[in-house]
Amino acid sequence: MSDAPRPVYLNGEWCDTATARVSAFDRGYLFGDGVYEVIPAFGGRLFGLAEHMARLSRSLAAIGITEPLAASQWQGVFDRLLDGHDGQDVAIYLQVTRGASERRDHAWPVPAVEPGVMATVSPIGGPGRDARVITAPDQRWARCDIKSINLLPNTMARQQAFEQGCDEAVLVRDGLVTEGAATNLFAVLDGRLVTAPTGPQILPGITRGLLLDVVRHQTLVEVEESFVSLGALSRADEVFLTSSTKDLWPVVEIDGRSVGRGEHAGKAGPITRRLDRAFQAFKQSQRSSA
Ligand code: PDD
Numbered sequence: 001m002s003d004a005p006r007p008v009y010l011n012g013e014w015c016d017t018a019t020a021r022v023s024a025f026d027r028g029y030l031f032g033d034g035v036y037e038v039i040p041a042f043g044g045r046l047f048g049l050a051e052h053m054a055r056l057s058r059s060l061a062a063i064g065i066t067e068p069l070a071a072s073q074w075q076g077v078f079d080r081l082l083d084g085h086d087g088q089d090v091a092i093y094l095q096v097t098r099g100a101s102e103r104r105d106h107a108w109p110v111p112a113v114e115p116g117v118m119a120t121v122s123p124i125g126g127p128g129r130d131a132r133v134i135t136a137p138d139q140r141w142a143r144c145d146i147k148s149i150n151l152l153p154n155t156m157a158r159q160q161a162f163e164q165g166c167d168e169a170v171l172v173r174d175g176l177v178t179e180g181a182a183t184n185l186f187a188v189l190d191g192r193l194v195t196a197p198t199g200p201q202i203l204p205g206i207t208r209g210l211l212l213d214v215v216r217h218q219t220l221v222e223v224e225e226s227f228v229s230l231g232a233l234s235r236a237d238e239v240f241l242t243s244s245t246k247d248l249w250p251v252v253e254i255d256g257r258s259v260g261r262g263e264h265a266g267k268a269g270p271i272t273r274r275l276d277r278a279f280q281a282f283k284q285s286q287r288s289s290a
Pocket of ligand 1: 038244
């Protein structure tokens, strides 16, 4: 599927990955003036759709773009993108930009132009290897809660990780871990599950939120939403990342040192594995009840 052209919804029309074209004056292209979502679908069923669409609405409202499509119109787009993918795990990528305006001006066009809307679908790769990560300075802006298409600091951090043979960069601001370049981070410290609180310093990950609901509902482990210091991260018994395309992703090495101690050193830890089982069961239950 990766080589064959994939369907693309673009500004009200259907085309494919080989033919999709946007205006050189689209403000997403000129300024990174837009927001996006990545919504997974497992076995043809969208997972966490309501949460993803609520986050999209919050992102759009935060940057003053009016909702371009009604919920039923989005659903029509998703249905067409998912057509024929019943047996596969795929991710829908959608983005909304402020639209195209031939006058390049930082201030928004008056009157407002039609938002640029794009959505497509791609396969989600298998689980892959456990994560080896680096730590890197968090060089992002002060509104990381908006799922902005401005991802330059994220792409630079992830690239730095790749160049060191690693899979992800864990971002650190003022000695405190915020999140990964494209993931949220959880650490197990003294038997508690700790993750950064929502707020302007992190993206409120949908996987993060759903996992916390499962953990609290089933009282699997005590949860604390507070920032993990770099020192605490290096002493953590277990560390894992979450995202819509990776679910729970065990971290086995940080800056070249194994995570965990004794028999668990450098391996996915017992709490991570237990939470992963609970999360997979939750996913399965959503699938059968959808
Ligand atoms: N990234 N933090 C950041 C900075 C992210 O970019 C992402 C997701 C997450 C996890 O959020 P969620 O659980 O809602 O996927 C956390 C997506 C997958 C991406 O940019 O491709």
